[in-house]
Amino acid sequence: MVVTQARVDLPSAEATRALGAALADVLAAGDLVILTGDLGAGKTTFTQGLGAALGVRGQVASPTFIVAREHPPGPRRDGSLGPGLVHVDAYRLGGLGELDALDLDASLEESVTVVEWGRGLAEALADDRLEIELVRPRGGDVDLEHPEAGVRHATLRGVGDRWAGVDLQALADAVAGGAERG
Ligand SMILES: Nc1ncnc2c1ncn2[C@@H]1O[C@H](COP(=O)(O)OP(=O)(O)O)[C@@H](O)[C@H]1O
Ligand SMILES: [Mg+2]
Numbered sequence: 001m002v003v004t005q006a007r008v009d010l011p012s013a014e015a016t017r018a019l020g021a022a023l024a025d026v027l028a029a030g031d032l033v034i035l036t037g038d039l040g041a042g043k044t045t046f047t048q049g050l051g052a053a054l055g056v057r058g059q060v061a062s063p064t065f066i067v068a069r070e071h072p073p074g075p076r077r078d079g080s081l082g083p084g085l086v087h088v089d090a091y092r093l094g095g096l097g098e099l100d101a102l103d104l105d106a107s108l109e110e111s112v113t114v115v116e117w118g119r120g121l122a123e124a125l126a127d128d129r130l131e132i133e134l135v136r137p138r139g140g141d142v143d144l145e146h147p148e149a150g151v152r153h154a155t156l157r158g159v160g161d162r163w164a165g166v167d168l169q170a171l172a173d174a175v176a177g178g179a180e181r182g
Contacts, residue, residue: 020049037134128160
C-alpha cells in the first residue's frame with residue numbers, strides 16, 4: 001500500500017482554514033478525507049476552509065446532531081464548478097452500514113467526503129484516502145479553556161495509489177509559508 005506523509009504547523013485558526021483551502025486544489029469528486037483530532041483540535045475549521053475554497057453551497061458547521069450534511073457544488077473563485085462536499089460526523093454513526101443507509105442524494109462519487117471522527121470506521125469506504133490528524137498540545141502551560149490556545153499541527157497521510165503522485169509536503173510547506181507571511 002502506497003503511503004505519502006507530510007506535516008505542517010498550524011499557528012492559528014486561519015492556518016487551519018488555509019490547509020483546507022489548499023487541499024481544495026487537489027481534492028476531486030470521489031475523494032475521501034478522514035479527520036482525526038480531539039474536540040477543539042480544528043476539524044470543523046479545516047472543513048470550513050475546504051468548503052469555502054471549493055465554493056460549495058451552504059454553511060459548513062459542526063455536524064453535531066446531524067450525521068451528514070450535503071453541500072451542493074457552487075462556483076469556485078475562478079468561476080469553475082467543482083465537486084460537492086459531504087460532511088459526516090462519524091461520532092454519531094454506529095457503523096459504515098449506517099452511512100450507506102443515509103441514502104445521500106449526491107453519491108459519494110460526485111463529492112469530496114470529509115468524515116470527522118472517521119478513524120477506524122471510514123477506511124472501508126475507499127481504498128484510497130487522505131487521513132489528516134489534527135493535534136492540539138495539552139499540558140504544559142496550554143490553557144485549554146481558551147479555544148485558540150496551543151499551537152496545533154497536522155499530519156497528512158495519503159493512502160493508496162490515488163495519493164502516490166501527490167506532493168503533500170509541498171502543499172504543507174505552501175500553507176506554512178503563507179502562515180509565516182501572515
Ligand atoms: N490552528 C489553530 N490555532 C488556534 N486555534 C484554532 C486552530 N484551529 C482551530 N482553532 C480554533 O479552535 C476552536 C475549535 O475548532 P473546531 O474546528 O470547532 O474543532 P473541532 O471540530 O475539531 O472540534 C475554534 O475556536 C477555532 O477557531
Ligand atoms: Mg467539529
